[in-house]
Amino acid sequence: xxxxxxxxxxxxxxxxxxxxxxxxxxxxxxxxxxxxxxxxxxxxxxxxxxxxxxxxxxxxxxxxxxxxxxxxxxxxxxxxxxxxxxxxxxxxxxxxxxxxxxxxxxxxxxxxxxx
Amino acid sequence: xxxxxxxxxxxxxxxxxxxxxxxxxxxxxxxxxxxxxxxxxxxxxxxxxxxxxxxxxxxxxxxxxxxxxxxxxxxxxxxxxxxxxxxxxxxxxxxxxxxxxxxxxxxxxxxxxxxxxxx
Numbered sequence: 001x002x003x004x005x006x007x008x009x010x011x012x013x014x015x016x017x018x019x020x021x022x023x024x025x026x027x028x029x030x031x032x033x034x035x036x037x038x039x040x041x042x043x044x045x046x047x048x049x050x051x052x053x054x055x056x057x058x059x060x061x062x063x064x065x066x067x068x069x070x071x072x073x074x075x076x077x078x079x080x081x082x083x084x085x086x087x088x089x090x091x092x093x094x095x096x097x098x099x100x101x102x103x104x105x106x107x108x109x110x111x112x113x114x115x
Numbered sequence: 116x117x118x119x120x121x122x123x124x125x126x127x128x129x130x131x132x133x134x135x136x137x138x139x140x141x142x143x144x145x146x147x148x149x150x151x152x153x154x155x156x157x158x159x160x161x162x163x164x165x166x167x168x169x170x171x172x173x174x175x176x177x178x179x180x181x182x183x184x185x186x187x188x189x190x191x192x193x194x195x196x197x198x199x200x201x202x203x204x205x206x207x208x209x210x211x212x213x214x215x216x217x218x219x220x221x222x223x224x225x226x227x228x229x230x231x232x233x234x
Binding site: 103111 | 119159161206222223226
C-alpha cells in the first residue's frame with residue numbers, strides 16, 4: 001500500500017460522542033499534518049508533527065486532540081464537537097521537516113458530520 | 116503576511132477548450148515556493164507542480180502548463196484541450212520562510228477554483 005491513507009472516509013457523530021480519525025503514511029516522510037477543509041473557506045492548517053514532536057498548533061480548540069505515536073501514524077481525537085466542526089479533515093505528510101520546498105502528499109480525507 | 120488569491124471561483128468549459136486558472140500571491144519572503152494541487156471529487160489533493168521563486172521558466176507537462184511571472188506575482192495554470200477528467204477543485208498554494216521562522220508545511224492556500232469540463 002502506498003501514499004497516505006485515512007480512515008474512516010465518512011463519520012457522523014453526535015456532540016457528546018468521542019471518536020478518532022486515523023492517518024497512515026507509507027512514504028517514509030518525516031512530517032505529518034492535519035488540515036481542515038470547510039465549505040467556502042481556504043484549507044486551514046491545524047497541527048504539524050515533525051519526527052513525532054508537535055511543532056505547530058494553530059489555535060485549535062481543545063476538543064481536537066492530535067496524537068502521533070510514530071512517524072507513520074497520526075490520529076485526531078475528537079470529543080464534544082460542535083456542528084460547525086463538520087468539515088473534511090485532511091491528513092498530509094512531507095519528506096523534509098521544515099523545508100518549504102517539500103510538497104505535501106494528502107490522504108482522501110474524512111468527511112465529518114456533527115449532529 | 117502571505118496571501119494567495121484565486122479570483123475565479125468557478126469555471127465551466129466544454130471539452131477540448133483551453134482554460135487558464137489564475138493565481139496571484141503576496142509575500143515578503145525572497146525565497147518561496149508555489150504549488151498547484153488538484154482535488155477531484157474523491158477528496159484527495161493531488162500535487163501537480165512546485166516552482167521556486169528563483170526559477171521563472173515556464174513549465175509544460177503534457178496538456179498542463181504553468182506561467183510564473185514574478186513581476187506580477189502570478190502563477191497561472193493552463194490546461195490545453197481540456198477533458199472531462201480535468202473537472203476538479205484546483206488550489207494554488209504558497210510556502211515561504213515567514214520572516215525567518217520555519218514553515219513546517221505552512222502552505223497558504225487560495226480559495227480554490229472549481230473547474231467543470233462538459234462533454
